[in-house]
Amino acid sequence: MTCCAPSVEFADARFDRHRARNDEMLLASHDVGEGLRQTDLSVPTIHCGGCIQKIESTLDALPGVEQARVNLSTKRVTIRWRADGAPPPLIESLSRMGYEAHLYDAVADSKDDTVAKLVRALAVAGFAASNIMLLSVSIWSGAEPATRDLFHWISAVIAVPAVVYCGRIFFGSAWQSLRHGQTNMDVPISIGVLLAFGLSLYETFNRGPHAYFDASITLLFFLLIGRTLDHMMRERARVAVKGLARLAPRGALILQPDGAQIYLPLSEIRPGMTILLTAGDRVPVDCRILKGQSDIDCSLVSGESIPQTAGAGSLLQAGTLSLTGPLTIVATAAAKDSFLAEMIQMMEAAESGRSTYRRIADRAARLYAPVVHVAAVVTFIGWVAATGDVHRALTIAIAVLIITCPCALGLAVPMVQVVAARRLFEQGIMLKDGGALERLAEVETVVFDKTGTLTLGEPRLVDASTIAPDAFELAVVIASHSQHPYSRALVAAHQGPVRSPTSMTGVSEYPGSGLEARIGPTVHRLGRPEWALAGGEASHSVSEMGTIVLSKNGQYLATFQFVDRLRSGVHEAVAALAKDGLAVEVLSGDREEAVRRLASALGVPHYSPVSPADKATHIASMEASGRKVLMVGDGLNDAPALVAAHASMAPASAADVGRNAADLVFLSESLLSVPQAVTVARNARRLVRENLIIAVGYNAIAMPVAILGYVTPLIAAVAMSLSSLIVVANALRLGDSRRRNQHKGDSPKRSLPSSRFALEGRK
Numbered sequence: 001m002t003c004c005a006p007s008v009e010f011a012d013a014r015f016d017r018h019r020a021r022n023d024e025m026l027l028a029s030h031d032v033g034e035g036l037r038q039t040d041l042s043v044p045t046i047h048c049g050g051c052i053q054k055i056e057s058t059l060d061a062l063p064g065v066e067q068a069r070v071n072l073s074t075k076r077v078t079i080r081w082r083a084d085g086a087p088p089p090l091i092e093s094l095s096r097m098g099y100e101a102h103l104y105d106a107v108a109d110s111k112d113d114t115v116a117k118l119v120r121a122l123a124v125a126g127f128a129a130s131n132i133m134l135l136s137v138s139i140w141s142g143a144e145p146a147t148r149d150l151f152h153w154i155s156a157v158i159a160v161p162a163v164v165y166c167g168r169i170f171f172g173s174a175w176q177s178l179r180h181g182q183t184n185m186d187v188p189i190s191i192g193v194l195l196a197f198g199l200s201l202y203e204t205f206n207r208g209p210h211a212y213f214d215a216s217i218t219l220l221f222f223l224l225i226g227r228t229l230d231h232m233m234r235e236r237a238r239v240a241v242k243g244l245a246r247l248a249p250r251g252a253l254i255l256q257p258d259g260a261q262i263y264l265p266l267s268e269i270r271p272g273m274t275i276l277l278t279a280g281d282r283v284p285v286d287c288r289i290l291k292g293q294s295d296i297d298c299s300l301v302s303g304e305s306i307p308q309t310a311g312a313g314s315l316l317q318a319g320t321l322s323l324t325g326p327l328t329i330v331a332t333a334a335a336k337d338s339f340l341a342e343m344i345q346m347m348e349a350a351e352s353g354r355s356t357y358r359r360i361a362d363r364a365a366r367l368y369a370p371v372v373h374v375a376a377v378v379t380f381i382g383w384v385a386a387t388g389d390v391h392r393a394l395t396i397a398i399a400v401l402i403i404t405c406p407c408a409l410g411l412a413v414p415m416v417q418v419v420a421a422r423r424l425f426e427q428g429i430m431l432k433d434g435g436a437l438e439r440l441a442e443v444e445t446v447v448f449d450k451t452g453t454l455t456l457g458e459p460r461l462v463d464a465s466t467i468a469p470d471a472f473e474l475a476v477v478i479a480s481h482s483q484h485p486y487s488r489a490l491v492a493a494h495q496g497p498v499r500s501p502t503s504m505t506g507v508s509e510y511p512g513s514g515l516e517a518r519i520g521p522t523v524h525r526l527g528r529p530e531w532a533l534a535g536g537e538a539s540h541s542v543s544e545m546g547t548i549v550l551s552k553n554g555q556y557l558a559t560f561q562f563v564d565r566l567r568s569g570v571h572e573a574v575a576a577l578a579k580d581g582l583a584v585e586v587l588s589g590d591r592e593e594a595v596r597r598l599a600s601a602l603g604v605p606h607y608s609p610v611s612p613a614d615k616a617t618h619i620a621s622m623e624a625s626g627r628k629v630l631m632v633g634d635g636l637n638d639a640p641a642l643v644a645a646h647a648s649m650a651p652a653s654a655a656d657v658g659r660n661a662a663d664l665v666f667l668s669e670s671l672l673s674v675p676q677a678v679t680v681a682r683n684a685r686r687l688v689r690e691n692l693i694i695a696v697g698y699n700a701i702a703m704p705v706a707i708l709g710y711v712t713p714l715i716a717a718v719a720m721s722l723s724s725l726i727v728v729a730n731a732l733r734l735g736d737s738r739r740r741n742q743h744k745g746d747s748p749k750r751s752l753p754s755s756r757f758a759l760e761g762r763k
Contacts, residue, residue: 025087028103028250035084036066040104041077043094046070051099058097062088076104103250118228121166125221128162129214136214145207152204152211159213163197166220169227188372192401193219199398215402215716222724229414252277252284255328266335277327282319286338287329289314293511294325295484307484309511323483324511376400379707392709400706403716404699412691415731420684423734427676428667436663438688439647440681442628446577446674447619447641449633450588450595450608453651454570454671459485459562461493471558475550478517478526481507486548487515489562514548525551564594567651569670574602576675582630587615587641615641632674633662649674680734687734691727698723 029037046052052070059068059079065088067080081088094101135151143151167190174190193216200211251265255274269275269285277283279294295307298320307323310316316329318338335341376397383393421431431437448454464472476494479487508516514527525532527548534554550557574584586599586606599606607618619641622629631638631645634654642648642661650662651669659665666673702719705711711719 025090025103029087031083035082036080037083037087039079039081039087039090041079041090041094041101042075042104043070043077043099043101044075045099046075046077054097055094055099058093059088059090062090062093064088077101115228118169118224121169122221122224122228124162125166125217125224128158128166129217129221132158132214132217148209149204149207152200152213155211155213156201156204159197159200159217162217163193163220166217166224167193170220170223188376188401188404189219189223191373191376192216192398195394195398196402199394210712212398212712218721219402222721226414229418249282249284269331269335271331271333273331275329275331277322277329279322279324279326282321283316283329285318285331285335286333287316287318287331289316289327289329291328292325294327295323295511297321297323309513324509372401372404375404375703375707382707383709395712396706396709399711399716400703403702403706403711403719412695412727412731413688415728416684416687416691416734419731419734420680423680424664424677427673427680429673429677429680430665430667432663432665436647437681437684439628440630440663440678441685443582443630443647443678445583445585445622445627446630446632447585447587447622447645449631449638450586450590450598451564452634452654453567453632454586454598454602455564455566456653456669458564459489460565461489462561462563464493467558467560471550474524475526475558475560477504478507478515478524478550482515486560486562490560523553524557525554566598567669567671569672571602573671573674574604576672577678580675580678582678583627587618589615612638612640616644619644630674630678649677683734687731691730694727694730695723698726 025039026037029039031037043055046055055070055077056068059065059077062081064081064085065079066082069078070076071078077094079088079090091101091103132155135155139148139151170186170189170193174186177187196212196216196219200213200216202208203211249266251263252269253276254262254264254269255276256262261276264273266284274290275284275287289310289312291312293309293311296310296316298308310327315332318333318335318341379400380393380397383396384390387393417431417437420437424431472494476491479490481487505518505520508518510516510527510531513531514525517524517526529547529549532549532551532554533556534551547559547561549559577584584602584604586595586602586604586608587610588595588606588608589610589612590608592608595606595608610618615638619629619631623644623646628646631642631648632650633642633648634651638650638654639661642650647664648662649664649666650659652659652665652667654662654665664677666677698719702711702716702723706716
């Protein structure tokens with residue numbers, strides 16, 4: 001437990017920490033001349049013009065700031081400040097305004113602009129298709145030859161730039177595939193569009209009665225709908241490795257042999273260097289403590305939410321967090337060889353393994369393209385041999401390519417995934433990747449982390465009503481000086497006002513032990529029983545989370561017991577998963593006794609304590625044995641296992657890295673979100689299969705009709721559009737199937753949290 005007793009050592013620690021932050025700001029800034037430096041900050045919560053005005057006016061008012069400008073589209077703030085003074089408190093000022101900010105990283109903050117490119121192409125295709133279709137309707141209505149030829153030329157003028165601009169998305173992919181002697185779904189698309197467009201130009205130049213600009217542009221329009229929906233779903237899957245890398249500080253304060261202190265970037269820290277670490281800082285590299293004592297948040301390593309005491313001689317791993325006291329540490333490994341780097345490597349390996357998973361549409365495309373190519377070529381050769389009319393043979397072959405165009409196949413998967421994502425959102429579940437929905441439907445085993453997943457990971461005071469009011473109030477006064485989880489739980493449990501004794505002269509910190517307060521000649525201690533009680537007596541029982549006591553001059557006054565509250569719906573969720581035929585396990589880095597007790601209550605097997613590497617290895621071994629695993633976890637130490645699993649989920653309260661690594665994030669506190677997500681995924685898989693059957697069945701009927709010459713390219717485009725609409729209509733049935741298959745134990749639909757906390761989780 002911690003306190004905030006004023007001392008020279010703490011003043012020095014705060015000074016060092018402030019200097020380290022200034023050095024970090026200087027390291028990340030750029031000299032822009034005229035005595036000015038520029039710092040770029042990423043502020044992801046900027047969303048309107050009011051934010052821009054508020055941020056710019058506040059930062060402009062800071063001493064030393066010459067100019068602050070906000071870019072709403074990139075959510076970036078550029079600040080120019082005078083280099084003759086200390087860096088202004090930019091991040092702190094934004095934090096006080098309610099905006100979370102960090103130094104801009106061009107690599108980590110870069111975004112894929114493919115979706116924007118697809119949307120622009122879709123808009124152009126829609127505009128061109130609608131206008132060309134209006135001209136075509138006039139031609140179909142019996143326009144005179146001169147009017148018909150004019151409308152064909154106008155259609156060509158509209159179609160040429162539209163085909164070039166919108167079709168390049170497919171043409172480039174098809175060309176790259178053909179260059180390497182392969183084929184993909186974009187090859188028949190490109191051939192069909194270009195042949196229909198080329199034939200239309202030929203007819204226009206020769207004043208022919210038919211042109212098929214409308215067919216080629218409409219074809220692109222429907223294909224771009226499917227491609228845009230699919231890419232939007234894929235873009236939601238962000239790379240979790242970037243978030244994990246951000247856990248490492250940019251540098252550290254190094255104590256040199258001559259006693260001087262210098263701030264070095266993380267990449268320049270070498271084994272043997274002495275580092276000064278202040279309370280609240282994250283450990284930059286694997287190290288050993290030389291001097292000092294502190295409570296260490298080891299959740300990155302073990303998942304255990306309760307801090308562990310560390311002192312001289314203790315080994316610390318990169319990424320762990322020093323909570324209470326300043327430490328002098330010596331690096332035992334370079335940043336590239338540290339524990340955090342090892343976790344990043346594990347996640348990269350797991351992500352590359354997951355990327356080998358082939359989605360349903362991808363597998364269908366491998367079979368589809370060769371069949372369509374062969375059918376079109378055979379049709380052309382056969383009609384040339386039968387009639388000798390190359391023009392007619394080419395027209396029929398183009399009709400075959402268009403009527404068998406994979407529009408319905410391209411919409412079959414992404415349309416269902418978009419509808420499923422909306423259904424999941426209605427239940428408080430965020431889907432980041434459409435491919436994850438397919439993987440989720442295939443899972444056979446569900447593995448839960450304990451702390452923060454099955455439980456909420458926060459201590460809660462037990463039986464507060466049985467504690468003497470005076471002792472309770474005194475304990476709250478002392479605990480209010482600390483940010484330790486037990487202290488926060490103690491303060492939160494107290495109802496009503498608290499009166500601080502006027503004779504209290506101060507609260508002292510003893511990292512790993514507790515808090516000591518002096519009230520006149522009396523010494524009160526709040527902390528571990530063996531420390532607070534005279535003679536080291538520790539006769540009071542210890543609960544799952546822990547016990548602390550309040551003492552007066554070493555004599556016992558009160559006991560405060562804490563437990564970790566179960567997440568709501570735990571028993572119902574496990575029962576629902578078992579009913580669906582899924583095996584359930586608990587995999588945790590927490591203490592063996594705590595994990596065993598919870599697993600026994602749920603009636604499931606458990607494995608503990610396990611490290612992050614052990615978790616990922618265990619998941620990988622299950623996958624290697626043929627079992628497809630859904631990992632549900634929240635901790636920093638769960639990230640490699642979340643990526644290694646076939647599919648993964650995390651609560652909104654999870655750490656940033658855990659949420660980024662997971663395929664789905666559930667906003668509700670209830671664990672029933674897990675079986676609900678599995679149900680939606682399985683229903684979506686059924687509808688995808690139905691859509692694929694519809695697409696294949698349509699082609700099986702339409703292809704022979706087109707091969708026999710009964711279909712023009714225009715009719716082929718209309719038939720292709722109708723098949724796409726049927727697929728879309730079938731995908732919209734997912735809502736009804738969800739209600740029919742809803743678990744009996746599911747809670748009714750709840751309103752979604754509206755705050756930023758609900759969407760991003762706790763930071």
